[in-house]
Amino acid sequence: MPLRGISLRKILSILGLFLFLYGLGVLVRGRFGIAVSVRNRSGKTLQQAHLTLKPRGQEYDLGLLGNQREVRIFFRPRTESHIALTIMGATGPRVETVVGYVEAGYCGKAEVEILPGERINSIERIDPVWCKKSWLDFF
Numbered sequence: 001m002p003l004r005g006i007s008l009r010k011i012l013s014i015l016g017l018f019l020f021l022y023g024l025g026v027l028v029r030g031r032f033g034i035a036v037s038v039r040n041r042s043g044k045t046l047q048q049a050h051l052t053l054k055p056r057g058q059e060y061d062l063g064l065l066g067n068q069r070e071v072r073i074f075f076r077p078r079t080e081s082h083i084a085l086t087i088m089g090a091t092g093p094r095v096e097t098v099v100g101y102v103e104a105g106y107c108g109k110a111e112v113e114i115l116p117g118e119r120i121n122s123i124e125r126i127d128p129v130w131c132k133k134s135w136l137d138f139f
Contacts, residue, residue, distance in 0.1 A: 025134030033076035
């Protein structure tokens with residue numbers, strides 16, 4: 001009988017610790033806002049690429065983005081916004097919306113791939129309520 005009590009206490013302690021760490025992760029991840037990862041799979045180095053939080057105009061230059069390289073930027077919107085990627089193409093600048101709508105307190109991430117022929121593929125997973133992936137959403 002005492003063995004079952006100790007085992008139950010250990011299980012409850014481990015569960016409590018897990019829930020505490022999960023909750024802490026939700027709070028920490030929520031402070032970072034929207035993560036946008038940009039992967040260059042175009043086969044060439046991109047020299048003029050940047051992400052912009054519009055309409056505020058918060059802009060991040062991605063620098064020289066070599067082939068198969070990835071950059072991650074975190075955005076913390078304060079008002080109704082969207083996030084756009086601008087790349088310099090053969091015919092001039094090309095602007096693509098990668099996250100359609102975000103507000104203050106939104107959390108999540110968008111994954112963007114720049115493919116050959118200046119094609120852009122993006123997937124967004126935005127949660128307006130809370131960061132349920134906790135620590136895992138950093139990876």
